[in-house]
């Protein structure tokens with residue numbers, strides 16, 4: 001059984017402005033799974049719903065975000081549950097301890113007026129009951145040292161650390177309880193290349209030694225090339241392709257993935273790099289049918305009318321595109337109707 | 342100790358400059374007005390006495406008054422003399438209570454004002470911020486909105502209207518509190534329980550009026566402050582980490598929301614003399630505010646100057662103290 005199995009998940013930001021409902025369809029009918037000990041990369045342009053998907057997978061759901069349909073099933077250590085059906089108390093038992101999170105923009109994830117040590121203590125205390133202070137003092141110092149961070153970090157305030165150090169501190173904080181699965185949202189964005197490498201190595205080390213599973217979001221394909229086993233490509237709230245890293249880089253199927261790969265700089269390649277023409281669509285009012293069709297060079301009539309099903313192209317390669325199958329997404333109507341209820 | 346160089350010393354220099362300029366203005370402004378205090382006093386004396394004065398006596402009276410008001414010699418000489426007097430804590434005699442020195446009278450009233458206004462300012466700050474912080478943290482709850490509406494309807498009530506309502510309600514309709522003064526007439530000020538209780542009893546009504554009005558503002562500003570902090574990433578992240586609600590509220594949300602409120606408290610404490618005038622007149626409370634009002638009606642020039650100078654010093658000192666304490670609350674200033 002996969003460690004994480006996401007089934008037909010839809011989550012929209014539903015807001016009312018002057019009585020008019022506005023739905024941002026940030027996660028729309030997404031299905032995929034993650035095997036134990038795997039690293040999956042999630043790619044896609046800014047605003048396509050990557051962070052929103054993570055929030056739902058972590059059950060950090062606050063209005064205006066609402067889950068409309070779907071399941072988020074976890075299975076590990078003889079535990080099997082749909083995260084979306086847990087109550088607050090049950091959530092507290094799995095969040096952070098088993099399912100952890102490295103948020104986007106680590107500059108603001110640490111309390112600016114609290115010493116890092118205190119923040120670590122807060123987190124440990126919230127999960128480990130009645131342990132000796134010295135014991136978790138030891139736990140955090142060991143973890144910090146293990147990750148190659150200087151111990152002084154613990155006695156600093158966030159503003160005293162550099163961006164890279166802060167990001168690595170956040171990673172240390174997120175992994176202090178040895179989680180089963182880690183969701184990292186843009187862990188290297190806004191860092192310079194050298195620091196990026198440090199962060200990636202840290203994640204790899206954690207992955208190897210804590211034997212966890214990771215879902216890493218970034219639009220930096222170089223990072224994916226470096227760490228991911230499989231890559232998932234998201235476009236306008238929908239998954240359009242999942243494949244092994246090598247397959248996706250050499251033989252992308254979805255036209256959007258093709259643009260994504262072809263836009264990468266290659267050594268010795270003098271051809272002009274092509275990126276997808278046009279602009280990302282609005283998620284409040286997405287194009288009909290396949291959401292990529294207005295920018296797609298291969299668009300056919302069916303693409304304008306129907307949403308392509310996310311099918312198995314082969315055993316380990318899924319794609320949602322009418323170039324490869326005529327199958328139409330089931331429940332295409334059902335989701336949009338259930339919002340009104 | 343980099344804070345010393347980047348924060349404390351500049352702040353101390355600023356303090357000295359502000360006090361210097363403030364006092365200099367206090368010196369200049371009355372000398373720019375067309376009213377000649379010497380002539381005004383002579384006119385009043387004449388109105389009381391109504392007798393004809395020998396030119397010689399008139400001359401010497403004028404001379405004495407000039408000395409009393411520090412209006413002797415050139416402007417520069419006056420200015421230097423003014424500072425010399427200040428440094429010896431000599432603000433001249435009061436004219437309405439001649440010859441008691443202004444300093445002595447002000448120092449007698451100052452404790453009353455400080456006692457009432459510092460306590461009420463701090464209390465309304467503490468209560469308003471705690472309630473506002475909680476209401477901001479739970480801003481999605483109904484009761485949070487209800488509290489906000491209450492605060493919003495109390496806050497704009499003019500202070501004297503509030504004072505009047507309280508006086509009518511609790512002095513006349515339900516005579517729970519005494520009307521006049523800082524303590525009962527006939528009791529001698531002393532360090533006894535009965536005197537202290539009497540003072541407290543007299544100060545409750547003015548205190549309540551100040552706290553109610555003051556609290557509204559602190560509540561509203563803290564509520565909006567914390568409702569912004571709640572949406573910050575580090576709070577969402579700490580929530581995800583499963584921290585207990587109390588810890589989140591105090592160490593994460595309110596601890597950050599309070600920072601601008603500390604600066605605002607400094608300004609508020611500096612401005613307590615503004616509040617003092619209306620409160621003390623409304624409740625006949627024997628503080629500096631009442632003194633100021635009487636000085637104005639009596640044309641007591643030295644007293645006006647004295648109170649102005651002392652309030653400039655008090656205001657600047659209060660905000661200096663708060664500013665110097667601020668780094669204790671904000672590590673970003675402490676370790677730059």
Ligand SMILES: Nc1ncnc2c1ncn2[C@@H]1O[C@H](COP(=O)(O)OP(=O)(O)OP(=O)(O)O)[C@@H](O)[C@H]1O
Pocket residue numbers: 013015024026044045046047048049050051052053064065104283
């Ligand atoms: N609180 C919100 N209310 C309404 N719409 C929102 C809210 N948060 C995000 N959105 C919208 O949802 C869409 C998806 O946002 P999301 O943050 O998931 O994108 P992303 O793929 O993570 O982008 P980026 O790469 O810039 O981080 C965007 O169009 C965004 O405008």
Ligand SMILES: [Mg+2]
Pocket residue numbers: 050051052104185
């Ligand atoms: Mg994002």
